[in-house]
Amino acid sequence: MAFINYATKSLAIKIVYYGPGLSGKTTNIRYIYSKMDPDSRGELICLETPIERTLFFDLLPIRAGLINEFNTHFQLMTVPGQVFYEASRKSVVKGVDGIVFVADSQVPLIDANLENFDNLRRNLLDHDIDLNLIPLVFQYNKRDLENLIPVETFNSLLNPQGRPYVESSAINGDGVLETLKEIAKITVPWVREKLFGEKRDSEDKEEQLRRIREAEAKRAEVKTEIEFVPEKEAAPIRMTKIKFKTQVDVEDQLESLAKEFTSKK
Numbered sequence: 001m002a003f004i005n006y007a008t009k010s011l012a013i014k015i016v017y018y019g020p021g022l023s024g025k026t027t028n029i030r031y032i033y034s035k036m037d038p039d040s041r042g043e044l045i046c047l048e049t050p051i052e053r054t055l056f057f058d059l060l061p062i063r064a065g066l067i068n069e070f071n072t073h074f075q076l077m078t079v080p081g082q083v084f085y086e087a088s089r090k091s092v093v094k095g096v097d098g099i100v101f102v103a104d105s106q107v108p109l110i111d112a113n114l115e116n117f118d119n120l121r122r123n124l125l126d127h128d129i130d131l132n133l134i135p136l137v138f139q140y141n142k143r144d145l146e147n148l149i150p151v152e153t154f155n156s157l158l159n160p161q162g163r164p165y166v167e168s169s170a171i172n173g174d175g176v177l178e179t180l181k182e183i184a185k186i187t188v189p190w191v192r193e194k195l196f197g198e199k200r201d202s203e204d205k206e207e208q209l210r211r212i213r214e215a216e217a218k219r220a221e222v223k224t225e226i227e228f229v230p231e232k233e234a235a236p237i238r239m240t241k242i243k244f245k246t247q248v249d250v251e252d253q254l255e256s257l258a259k260e261f262t263s264k265k
């Protein structure tokens, strides 16, 4: 659930980039960083192994304008895709508001995509989040390569519900900002209604499902107040590296990073 600070009138919406190892999640975040106006984004925080594989998470806060008079930013986060970092993935999806599933389009990786999507479903359920009831955009990445999984196959295997999807080549930046805009368009109205809308205690799952699909269908018409301010030149990436002693620190660190940025005006 979005993190709200009434004292500073600020709101943090958490968007998680999920997907198998090496599918291009960190590449998305780095590209977004390089294309944002420095005033519109915070620092990029990466926790990596020496060979640039994500260890715990990447975090990039970007400003998203005003929502109901609350100064809002997105916390863009990635999970580590490698199978053995399960505990990190579980921590990162806690309180998530929207998911970008970054799939790797190479034919031999079809099973890795399906298994990872299943892993996402299970990790969300551990936090009582139903994958069907959370804003979700698919990104079919690495379309610049050969021997690709056809989009129709991806859609029938991963996305039978017809949720939004974007074809991308994150390494060239193609489709990266489009994906971010798509997830923003669905997530912002959803969070706004959850936080500021009427209480719907008695609402059943069917009704929630109907409303989230309605929000997705209407996304083209929704005005979100979000202005992306791309720079002409790519900015050099300045990263903050944080050392962790144990896995237990991850959740504490996540919470304090969210609070830190949310309390800034």
Ligand SMILES: Nc1nc2c(ncn2[C@@H]2O[C@H](COP(=O)(O)OP(=O)(O)OP(=O)(O)O)[C@@H](O)[C@H]2O)c(=O)[nH]1
Pocket: 019, 020, 021, 022, 023, 024, 025, 026, 027, 028, 052, 053, 054, 055, 078, 079, 080, 081, 082, 141, 142, 143, 144, 145, 168, 169, 170, 171, 172
């Ligand atoms: N050809 C091609 N390569 C890509 C694309 N996107 C990412 N890559 C490359 O794939 C490799 C892995 O990218 P990352 O962004 O680090 O992958 P990740 O999903 O963050 O991986 P983990 O952190 O291990 O989960 C890097 O060498 C990228 O340059 C793409 O669209 N096309």
Ligand SMILES: [Mg+2]
Pocket: 025, 026, 027, 053, 054, 078, 079, 080, 081
């Ligand atoms: Mg990564």
